[in-house]
Amino acid sequence: xxxxxxxxxxxxxxxxxxxxxxxxxxxxxxxxxxxxxxxxxxxxxxxxxxxxxxxxxxxxxxxxxxxxxxxxxxxxxxxxxxxxxxxxxxxxxxxxxxxxxxxxxxxxxxxxxxxxxxxxxxxxxxxxxxxxxxx
Amino acid sequence: xxxxxxxxxxxxxxxxxxxxxxxxxxxxxxxxxxxxxxxxxxxxxxxxxxxxxxxxxxxxxxxxxxxxxxxxxxxxxxxxxxxxxxxxxxxxxxxxxxxxxxxxxxxxxxxxxxxxxxxxxxxxxxxxxxxxxxx
Amino acid sequence: xxxxxxxxxxxxxxxxxxxxxxxxxxxxxxxxxxxxxxxxxxxxxxxxxxxxxxxxxxxxxxxxxxxxxxxxxxxxxxxxxxxxxxxxxxxxxxxxxxxxxxxxxxxxxxxxxxxxxxxxxxxxxxxxxxxxxxx
Numbered sequence: 189x190x191x192x193x194x195x196x197x198x199x200x201x202x203x204x205x206x207x208x209x210x211x212x213x214x215x216x217x218x219x220x221x222x223x224x225x226x227x228x229x230x231x232x233x234x235x236x237x238x239x240x241x242x243x244x245x246x247x248x249x250x251x252x253x254x255x256x257x258x259x260x261x262x263x264x265x266x267x268x269x270x271x272x273x274x275x276x277x278x279x280x281x282x283x284x285x286x287x288x289x290x291x292x293x294x295x296x297x298x299x300x301x302x303x304x305x306x307x308x309x310x311x312x313x314x315x316x317x318x319x320x321x322x323x
Numbered sequence: 324x325x326x327x328x329x330x331x332x333x334x335x336x337x338x339x340x341x342x343x344x345x346x347x348x349x350x351x352x353x354x355x356x357x358x359x360x361x362x363x364x365x366x367x368x369x370x371x372x373x374x375x376x377x378x379x380x381x382x383x384x385x386x387x388x389x390x391x392x393x394x395x396x397x398x399x400x401x402x403x404x405x406x407x408x409x410x411x412x413x414x415x416x417x418x419x420x421x422x423x424x425x426x427x428x429x430x431x432x433x434x435x436x437x438x439x440x441x442x443x444x445x446x447x448x449x450x451x452x453x454x455x456x457x458x
Numbered sequence: 459x460x461x462x463x464x465x466x467x468x469x470x471x472x473x474x475x476x477x478x479x480x481x482x483x484x485x486x487x488x489x490x491x492x493x494x495x496x497x498x499x500x501x502x503x504x505x506x507x508x509x510x511x512x513x514x515x516x517x518x519x520x521x522x523x524x525x526x527x528x529x530x531x532x533x534x535x536x537x538x539x540x541x542x543x544x545x546x547x548x549x550x551x552x553x554x555x556x557x558x559x560x561x562x563x564x565x566x567x568x569x570x571x572x573x574x575x576x577x578x579x580x581x582x583x584x585x586x587x588x589x590x591x592x593x
Binding site: 224227229255256262263267273276277279280281285287316318319320 | 491505511513517518521524525553557558559561566567568569571592
């Protein structure tokens, strides 16, 4: 079964959408299976991370900003501004897709795990995620 | 079909568990399909790498220790000590889930590929992996 | 259903093979499902990235060459030359497998997304990719 999720991002950063994904899984009414998420963009990516302490999210964002800075003179692709190429690289380092088993009708996430969309553009937008739920 | 694997880690580093996974796949008795692994933690991750020369494992561990050092002053999240935030970042750079096709009743791994759990905490623990096997 | 793809690489770098993968999916004749790719090597990896501007590909390649240089004195594993260990690390940072939903008989890729094989060895070779297509 294929479902579609649109997540509207307010700007750069990690945005948790575990609740919205849980709602899709509940609606699918599958007791045991596999939920696969696929983001249809190359300047936004997916990540499973701790959702208890907000400092984890901030530290992740800052560490990636240091590793892949906006002002690196190496970039030649700047069509959409200084956040263009860093977004592609940060996407390459994280994930375009995730798969999470479904058990007892629910995502088998660990106690502290949340599902995040990572917006890499300064100006957020409506990001499309395709969700596949299989047996 | 959902199976559960618990891997007990002795401390930081890559720990191969291909044999344990092979046993789960044999027991499932699926001739052709897909095996998906999901680790229910954000301070441990999954990786497929060469398992022939142990130097590969050591070099990978050391390279990641340099890229994501424990004493980076950037981190504000230190609840569980200096290995806390580096573990989250190293997890983000590797994988929370893996999928490996099953062919002829066996994992379709390449000749030199092994499946590893990467423990990012100094003090190891019992790590839970959910295994989904689909047709 | 399991299919096999062999991609012959001319040397280091990102090589798009979206067309070859599309042909495999068309042949499978599945209207809705999930396509999973698995590369059977640890010195080549998979990536979904923008395929419109060739500068993205070049910038990605150069950025990874800087992050994981060939002449790092840290490496002890050099069996197959200076491109050996950087290949393993660059593989660890990208992906050994990808999953893309199938909708309306086609891969649900975004407008600018292409599927790439990343050859990490100077001397290219015939790289084996196992493709699983499930419902």
